[in-house]
Amino acid sequence: MTKMKNESNLKVTFCKRKSGLFKKFSELITLCGAEILLLVFSPTKRVFSYGHPSVDEIVGPLFGYPVRRVEKLMEVEEQHGKKINHDKKVGQDQRWWERSNKEMSYQQLEHLKMSLLNLNAIVTQKMLEFSNP
Structure with missing residues (x-):
């Protein structure tokens, strides 16, 4: 597996994979009651976050x-x-x-x-x- 060279395909793939990743984390929370913090940095350097119960409740005390x-x-x-x-x-x-x-x-x-x-x-x-x- 190698990094995609086509910029357009890279962005589309990132968006789809990110959504799938968030969905899997949501399932883990539902099934196991886990507390989760996920930070994802896109190829364009944007930050996406997902936290349960919330980003603040996990990051704040840390x-x-x-x-x-x-x-x-x-x-x-x-x-x-x-x-x-x-x-x-x-x-x-x-x-x-x-x-x-x-x-x-x-x-x-x-x-x-x-x-x-x-x-x-x-x-x-x-x-x-x-x-x-």
Whole structure:
């Protein structure tokens, strides 16, 4: 196995493999109750994170970070999520983020995108703080 040379194929493969990796970690959490932190750096140097119960709950105690500031951001995201859930039609699947992106509404995709960007910013900031004490 060797690294792909075609940039376009590399990006598509990375995206698919990353999604599969996140899915496997989700299954491990569900089946075993594991606490997991996964950081993935893309070929374009973007950081993707996945944590259970949350990135902050795992990273905070390891590096002595106060969790309060990030908890506020998480509360805002939670409130936003509650509003979206409230606005959904009756009988619709309440776990929309687990659906294929082809099944999500534009609003759901936008919310997911913003949540991931916020999480990415939080992890990046924490990494910068850790590398520059």
